[in-house]
Amino acid sequence: GAVVSQHPSWVICKSGTSVKIECRSLDFQATTMFWYRQFPKQSLMLMATSNEGSKATYEQGVEKDKFLINHASLTLSTLTVTSAHPEDSSFYICSARTPGLAGGEQYFGPGTRLTVT
């Protein structure tokens, strides 16, 4: 099946700094990528939908200036957490949808654990 990678797998940063997380579709081109946040023992919460070459669509309550998303190519989307604070500590997961399956299946990355100290 399709493979989605994320880098880094975990990161620790100091409060006030910014962190960039990369999401890559390795063997397919993803016109749409999604960014989720998962708190311990909770479900995935969609943060934003990213379409290649256009601005991301953010879910209600997600600060677009804090969580910058860039989908510069068909295989790469990045999430930058700006001026991170301890409450931003979480597990961030990206997923990508294969072309031709609009409304269909998504493939998920392994996630990035962010800890802000």
Next chain:
Amino acid sequence: AQSVSQHNHHVILSEAASLELGCNYSYGGTVNLFWYVQYPGQHLQLLLKYFSGDPLVKGIKGFEAEFIKSKFSFNLRKPSVQWSDTAEYFCAVNAKNTGTASKLTFGTGTRLQVTL
């Protein structure tokens, strides 16, 4: 907007026991339905999906799910669980025919613990 509820938060079963995890959704239109599994320390993997046709769908590792439209349900079943099935299970739904705007909505998940 759609919503998904999973009523079983934590299920503990002995090996060889039968499994049924509940999933109900709320949405006014037609949907695609999914079950994902997240093994400890691993990423989400698709177990099975329903788009149309036979409401009883079979997935990987012996799992199956039945879509009952009248009940807005898509329960996951396995006749005999194994210790290796210990994982978190998520039901998800997206609205059909909404093109690139379509996005998955997840349930809160059910933690399955299988004991030897």
